[in-house]
Amino acid sequence: MINIVENIKKYAKDDNRLAIICEDRKLTYYEVDKFSDRFANYILENYNSKTPILIFGNKNVDIIPTMIGSLKTGRAYVPVDISSSFQRLVDIVELINPEIIVDFSGKNMFNNSEVKEYFRGIEIIDSDKIRNIFKSKELILNKEIKDIYVKNDENSYILFTSGTTGKPKGVQISAYNLDSFISWISPVLKIDGREKIVMDQPSYSFDLSVAGLYTSLAFGATLYSIPTDISYDFKRLFEKLKKSEMEVWISTPSYANMCLMDDSFNKEILPRLEVMLFIGEVLPIEVARKLKERFPDTRIINGYGPTEATVGISQIEIDDKLISKGKNFPVGIPMDNCRIEIVDKDLKPLPKGQIGEILITGPSVSKGYYKNDEANKKSFFCEDNCLENRTYRTGDLGLLSDDGNIYFFGRIDFQIKLNGYRIEIEDIENNLRKIEGVSSAAVIPVKKDGEVSYLRAVVSLKSKIDISKLKKTIELKKKLSDLVPKYMVPKYFDYIDEMPLNTNGKIDRKKLYSKFVEEM
Template sequence: MFADVVRSRPAAVAVEDDRERMTYAELDRRATALAGVIADRGGQGGFVGVLLGRSPRTIVALLAVLKAGAAYVPLDPTYPRARLAEMVERCGLTLVLTTAAIHDEVGEVATDVLRLDQAEDAAPAGVVTEPERRPSDPAYVMFTSGTTGRPKAIVVSHHNVVNLATGADYVELSPARTVLQFAPLSFDASTFEIWGALLNGARLVVAPEDLLESEEMGDVLARHRIDTMWLTAALFHRIVDTDLPALQPVTQLLAGGDVLSADHVRRALAAAQGRTVVNGYGPTETTTFACCHRMSTPEDVGHPVPIGRAIPGVRLWVMTGEGRPAAAGEAGELWIGGDGVSLGYWQDPAENSRKFVPEPGRPTSRAYRTGDLVRTRDDGSLEFLGRLDDQMKVRGYRIEPAEVEAALVEQPTICRAAVTAQEFRAGDKRLVAYLVLSPGADLHVPRLRRALSTKLPAHLLPARYVVLDDLPVTRNGKVDRRALPVPEWVAATVHQP
C-alpha cells in the first residue's frame, strides 16, 4: 500500500521536521537501501529493535524493517536499561537499530547494534528484493504494563494496521492532510499517526524530540500547518485550559487514553469553526482504535462523553458476567472482534487463552476481552463505566498496579505497597503509592525514586508516596483501593516523571 502511494505521489512531501524534509520517493529510496543492510545483517523475517526517538530517520527505519520482511519492536531510549534488556530478551532480538549518540547513552542492549548514522551513509544504492509477506505477518511488537509485574508483548499484524489506517470513517485522511507525529514510538497512538499519514499520501510532521508538554505546541502547529493530531486526554485538557489558541490550525483533533471532559470538548469545538473532536478508544491488543465518537457541535458531545461506535472492520460486544450479550442499557464487559484484533501476546499461551476468546456467533474468529465495563446508550453509542479489575490509565498509558507494586516491595525498606491513580487536577490523574514500611525503616523519597527508575519507565513512577500503618482490606482479604486516602497534593511532595 505504501508503494502505491509512492507511485502516485513521488514528489509530494512524506515526512518532515524542523531540520529536514523528504518526499515519498526519497523516503522510499532511503528505506529500501536500509532494508538491504538489515537483510545483510540477518534481520529478515524476525523482530528488529528500534531504539530511537522521534525523527524522520526513525520513520525511515520503521519502513526499512518492514521492507526487509521483519517486524519492528519500539525500544524507548528513556526507559531504564534493565527494562530495555528485558524487552530485547523477551523478543529474542539480535539486531537493534539506533544511533551512535543513543547507543553511547543507553549502553549495549543487543548482540548486534546497527548505528543508523553510519549505516545509511554506507547503504548500497542497488535494488533490494522485498520478501513476500502475508496480511497476517507481524508488523510490530508493542509492550504494555503487565499484571504479573512484567510487561506484556503484543504482536500486531500488517492487516491490523491497514484496517486502522485506511478506509477510516472516524477521521478524514487524504493527501490534503498534515498529521503530527507526537506520540512516543512505544505508545500505540504512533501507529495511527505514522501509518494513517503514510498509507493515505498525507504529510507527516515529526514533532521535536524535546516537545514534551504544551508550552511550545502552538509554534509547531502553526509553523507546519498541522490540521490533524492526537493527544492524551490529560494533555488535551491542559492545552484547552492554558493555551486554547495553540490549537487554531487543527481541524481534526483526536484525544483519548482516559475519560474526556465534556466541558473541555465543547470549549475546543467553540474555539474553531469547522473543527471535529474525536474521542478514540481502543486497547493496544486491538490496534489503537476500536471505536470512536465524532463531535462537531456541542450537541454531539453528551455527558459523559461516549466512546462511540465501532470503526470499520471492527465488531463490539457488550457481554454480561453470564456470557450472554447484554441488553441495551445493561452494563457488561466490552469484547472486541474483527480486523483490529492483534495476533496476541508473544509466547504467552496462558494469557492468550484468557484474554482472546471465541467471538460470539463466530467460533473461528477471536474476540479480545477488554476488562472494561460499558453500556449501550439509546443512540447506539457505547458509554465507558470503568474497569472490572485494577488496571488504570494515567496520561494515556495503561498501567497495571501490580507491576509498580512488585518493584516497590523489592526495596528493603518497604513491607507492603498498593498503587492507585488519584486525580491531581481536573482531568489529570497521577499515580500514588501507599506504603507500609519495614520495622524501623524511614521513607527517603529521592533514594526510592532513583531505585525505581532503574527498573521502571517514567510513566510508571508514582508522583506521590503516602506512608500508612497498614493497607485497608476488603472482607475477602484483598487491598481495598477505594478506602485508600486521597493525598493532599502539596507541590513540594509531587514528583514529576
Template sequence: MKDIIQTIIENGKNFPDQVAVKHNDESLTYEALNQYADHLAVILKDTKSPLILYGHMSPYMIVGMIGSIKAGCGYVPIDTSIPQERVVSIINKIAPQYLLNTTDAQLHIEGPSIITTTALLNVDGDSPIENSINDSAIAYTIFTSGSTGEPKGVQISYESLNLFTNWMIQLNQLGLNQQWLNQAPFSFDLSVMSIYPCLATAGTLNLVDKTMINKPKLLNQMLEETQINVWVSTPSFMEMCLMLPHLTEAHYSSLKEFFFCGEMLAHRTAQLLQQRFPSAFIYNTYGPTEATVAVTSVLITEDIIKKYNPLPVGIPQSGTSLTLTEEGELVILGKCVSEGYVKDKTRSEKVFKMQDGQKAYYTGDKAQLKDNQWFINGRIDYQIKLNGYRMELEEIECQLREVDYVREAIVVPMYRDGKVINLNAVVVLNHVEDHMDNQTITHQIKKELKRLIPEYMIPKKITYTDKLPLTMNGKLDRKKIAEDLLK
C-alpha cells in the first residue's frame, strides 16, 4: 500500500517543476509544496493538538494538510464561508496551539498562535522532514452539522486516509500526471476524494472556488484554459454544469473520468452525462464523512442506466463490509470507520460500535442489496407521515424527475404545530412549449405523477424556479428551499 506522504515526497523529487496545486493565477510546484510543508512541519513539530487550517481555495491550504500530517498532529479545515460563531465553537472544542491563516484578512481569534503564509516562506532550514505520523494518529478532523445545532468533529486516522486513497488510485483508470478538478471546499470531505488521489499520482489539483460556482461562465473559462482529465464533484454541481451548452466530449476531449459523491446521482443526470461523454469513465460512489469519504463504487455504463432507476452505488472497497439492521439501516464495518466524534462521547456511542471485532458505523441511511449491488433508499429521517401514510421524500423526487417536463425537483414537507399538513415541490423545468403556462404544466406534471405514485404522495403545490440553490459544499440547499417556500 502506498504511503501518501512518502509518495508526495517522491513526487517532489521526480516531478519538481510540475504544478501540484493551482487556483486562478496562484500555483505551487511539487518541489515548492514539499518545501513549504517541511517549513510548516518545523513550526508544528512539538505541538500535540491539530492545526486549524483557515481559508478557501488557496494552494497553501494543501501545504497545511501535508505539513501537519508530516508533523504528526493532523489538521482541521475551516472554510471562509463558515459563520464566525461556528468557527469559534470549533476552535473551542479543538483547543489548537496553531492556526494557519491562508487569507489576507486579519483574524481576531483568541487562543491559537496565527501562522501566515509569509511566515512559511521564511522558516530557517531547508532539510527535508520525514513523515512522523503513525497509522492510528488522526490525519484530519472535519466538522459536520449536528442535529442539535452543535457541529460534530469526525476524526479520520492516517491509516483510513491511506486505505481510501489507495482504493481511489485503483479506481482511477487514467494513471499518472492527470489534471484533476476539485469542486468541494476543504471543510467538506468530498475534497479528500480529489486532493490525495491527485497528489499521490503526481497530478495537478485545479481548485474551483465559490465565485465560479455562482457564475458558471467563469467555470467555463477555467475549463477552456485547463485540460481537465478527472472531475470530482457532487451530482448537484454537475447538474448545474450540464446547463453549459458546450460541456460535451467534442468540446472537452480531455475530460475522461468523473467521480460523484455526497448525494444521490439522479438517473437522468447520469444518462445525459453518458450521452455527452460516451467514452468517459463515470463513477457513482457512496459514503458518509464518518467512513472516510466513500466506501462503495460502481462504474456507470449504458447497461447500468438501462437496467436500474434509481442507480446503484455499487460494491464496497476491499476490507470494508456492509450489513443491514432489522429496520433496514446500513451499517459500515472496517478500518475506514472514524475514531468517533472529537470530545463527544455521548453522540459517538450512539452510532459508533464494535461489531465482530471491527469498528462499525450506523449510518442512518436506508439501503438494500440487489443483484450484488448496493442501493441507498434515502435517509431514515427523511421519512414523513402525512394523513396516516408513511412516505419517503426522495422517492417522490425520483418519480418527479421521471416526468418529461422536469429537469430537477425537491419535495418539501409543510408543517403546522409539528405535524405535516401537505407536500410542496420546487421544480426546474426542461424546455416546454411557449404556449404552456405554469398552471397547464402543473396539471400535466400531476397527471403524469398519478401513473407513477399514489395520489396521497403527489405534492399539493408546485413552484417553479430557474435553478435550485446549492450549499457551499455544492449540495442541494434543502433548508433554503424550505425557508423560501414559507415566505
C-alpha cells in the first residue's frame, strides 16, 4: 500500500524538494514533514481521543502539514471551505464534535462573542498559533509514532456533501480507499516520482482536490496552489499560470471553460502542460474541442466517480476522433480492481447497452456516511464484509457499452452537479422553507447543452410581497446564503401564489418547469 506519510518522509530527505507553492510562500517536503511532526506531537500531548480535526480555510501552505499531522496521530481531518455558510459549519461541528478547529480563514470569526457559544469547549487554533507550533523545537517528536499513523480502513478525511434533509452528509474516506485511488490515477497522470508541477485549484472540501493533493505528495511532485480570490480573477490567474511551469492541470470542465473565455489561455501560457484531468461534471464536446485547439500536445482525460468512491473510478483520453463524432463522451473504462454494474430499480443487472443505475464495487468505495445509519442502509452494502466487496448505489444513470466504456446520463433523483459541486435540490428547498415568510419552495435546475447551467427558485410566500420582486429576491438570497454555501443559492427567483400539485400530492415540477423555464 502507498502510505502518504511515509512517502513524504522519503522525499523529505532532499532538503530542497518543493512540496507546495502558494502565493509568495513555499514549503519543502522536509518542512512539511517537520511541521506535521510538531503538530502531531502537540495533539498527542494534549488530547487522547481519535476525534477528527476540523480544518477551516481555503488555500494556504500551512494547511498541508496540518492535514498530514492529523494523519500522523491516527486522526481524520475534516476540510471546510471558508465559502461555507455559518449554519453549514455549525451543522458539521454538531455531527463531528471536534476537540480542535484549525482556523485558516483570517476572519477571526471564532473570537466573536456570539459565535463562541456555538464552539464552546473546542480549541481554536488560528494561523499564528499553528505557525508557532510548527516553529516550536520543544514539539520535535522524541518517539516513533509510525504505528499510530492512519492506515488500512481508518479514516483519512471526511468530506461533507449536500444532504436531502437540509443537513450535510460526511463521506468517510479511509487510507485503504485513498491507496486504491492513488495507485490507479498516478500512472494515468504520469506522476511517478519526478518533480512535476501539479495544479492545486479545487477547494480542499471538494473531492476533486484529492486527485492533485495526494497524488502529488505520494510521488514527490510540487503542488501549485491557486487561492479562490485568484481563481476567478483572469489577470492575476494568468500571471500566476505563466510563472507556474505547470505540467498537470486538474479542474472541473466549468473552470476550464471559464478560462477559455480569454483567448490568451493557450499553450503559450502553459508551454509545459502535459495532461488535463476533468472529473466532477460532464465534459462538453465544445470545451474539449477548444482545449484541443489551444493545447494540441496536451492529453485530455475525462473521468467519472462520486465522492463516495474516492474521487474517480474510470477514465478515458479524449482524442480528435471522439470529438469529431459529436456525441456525448464516454466517461471511460473502470479501474482494474473496480466492478461496475448497471441495474434496474430492483437492483437486477441489466445487459450492456441498457440504461440503469450505476453500482460501484471495489476498494475505492467508502465505508459510508459519518454517523448516518439511515442513509448508509440506502446507499451502501457489502456481501461478505470484505473491503473489496463494498458496493455503493450511486443514484447515477448510465450504461456499459460493448467495449467496456461507461456512459453517464445524469441523476436518478434530484441531485445535480453545478460548476463541479454536487448539490441536493431538496437541501436548498428545505433551507428556503426555513426562511420566515416562505410557505413553499421548489428549485429547478436549468440545463444548457446537456448540463446544468444555473438554478431557478420558485417560491410561494405566506403573504403578498409588500416590496418590489427585485428587493424581495435580494432579501431571500441573503438569508439563504446564511444557511447554505453560495454556490447553492439559485441565480433567479420567481414567485407564485400557490404551488401546483400532482396526483400524488407532491409539487408538480413539470408544470413549474413549463411555466418558468419553457416560457422564457
